[in-house]
Amino acid sequence: MMKLATIVVCYYPDEAVIQNIASYSTGADYLYIWDNTPGGSDLTRSLKDIVVMHNNHQNMGLAYAYNRAIEAAEKDGATHLMTMDQDSCFEDFGGYRQWVETSHHTGISAIAINPAQEAQEEPSIITWASQSGSIFPIAMLKTIGPFREDLFIGMVDAEISLRAQEKGYKILQYNKSGLIHKVGSCRYVKLLGHNIMVSDYNALRHYYDSRNRILMWHEFPTDYNFKDKMHHLMGRLKVAVKILLFEKDKWAKISAIVRGTHYGFRNQAVPYLT
Numbered sequence: 001m002m003k004l005a006t007i008v009v010c011y012y013p014d015e016a017v018i019q020n021i022a023s024y025s026t027g028a029d030y031l032y033i034w035d036n037t038p039g040g041s042d043l044t045r046s047l048k049d050i051v052v053m054h055n056n057h058q059n060m061g062l063a064y065a066y067n068r069a070i071e072a073a074e075k076d077g078a079t080h081l082m083t084m085d086q087d088s089c090f091e092d093f094g095g096y097r098q099w100v101e102t103s104h105h106t107g108i109s110a111i112a113i114n115p116a117q118e119a120q121e122e123p124s125i126i127t128w129a130s131q132s133g134s135i136f137p138i139a140m141l142k143t144i145g146p147f148r149e150d151l152f153i154g155m156v157d158a159e160i161s162l163r164a165q166e167k168g169y170k171i172l173q174y175n176k177s178g179l180i181h182k183v184g185s186c187r188y189v190k191l192l193g194h195n196i197m198v199s200d201y202n203a204l205r206h207y208y209d210s211r212n213r214i215l216m217w218h219e220f221p222t223d224y225n226f227k228d229k230m231h232h233l234m235g236r237l238k239v240a241v242k243i244l245l246f247e248k249d250k251w252a253k254i255s256a257i258v259r260g261t262h263y264g265f266r267n268q269a270v271p272y273l274t
């Protein structure tokens with residue numbers, strides 16, 4: 001029988017996070033909340049009957065939190081760990097959990113994110129599982145190793161997906177229902193009559209988004225071709241242009257993109273420094 005531990009990582013959470021957690025909390029055997037909010041969050045402090053974890057109320061990123069959740073899950077006797085983003089909620093978590101439990105799948109189980117099509121009966125094999133809503137067998141994690149902590153945020157899910165597949169594990173996606181994921185920091189602006197999405201991410205996020213994908217080129221050279229690499233670099237350039245046109249803290253963000261790209265090409269996992 002599957003015993004499911006769930007970890008949701010919070011960063012300046014609002015009241016909507018409570019509703020999101022409610023969409024899967026009753027289906028989790030163990031529920032952990034990792035609070036990455038610097039100084040701590042009043043909302044997570046107010047939660048009852050939920051294990052709240054943190055590291056002296058510092059932002060430790062995602063992978064560090066996931067690895068501490070693996071340790072807690074093993075101590076609690078869980079067989080699987082589900083990783084969740086605070087901005088995600090399930091349409092039908094009961095159906096998803098039942099499918100994972102009855103499929104006896106030994107690899108990563110994923111769920112469709114914001115599905116644009118009608119629900120499908122059959123699962124599909126995919127090559128990359130989003131961190132939100134993915135379920136990892138503890139036995140598999142002990143075989144392939146923990147999440148890569150020096151990635152901090154960004155590509156944490158892609159890295160472990162690729163590493164699992166290198167070890168022969170498959171990623172199956174449940175398609176009968178979906179996970180609704182909202183990116184809370186995004187907004188839209190008008191440019192030449194078109195709606196343009198602006199992320200308003202902070203410099204730290206831009207640094208790791210720029211650095212980590214290039215680090216993946218070094219770790220998994222056969223999984224990224226020239227077109228993939230150019231797509232990333234052009235995407236970073238577009239982000240930089242939008243920062244210059246529409247966002248605050250322009251210098252800090254542009255500098256973070258440049259530094260992250262620099263260390264990525266040097267294959268150096270240098271942490272973000274202000």
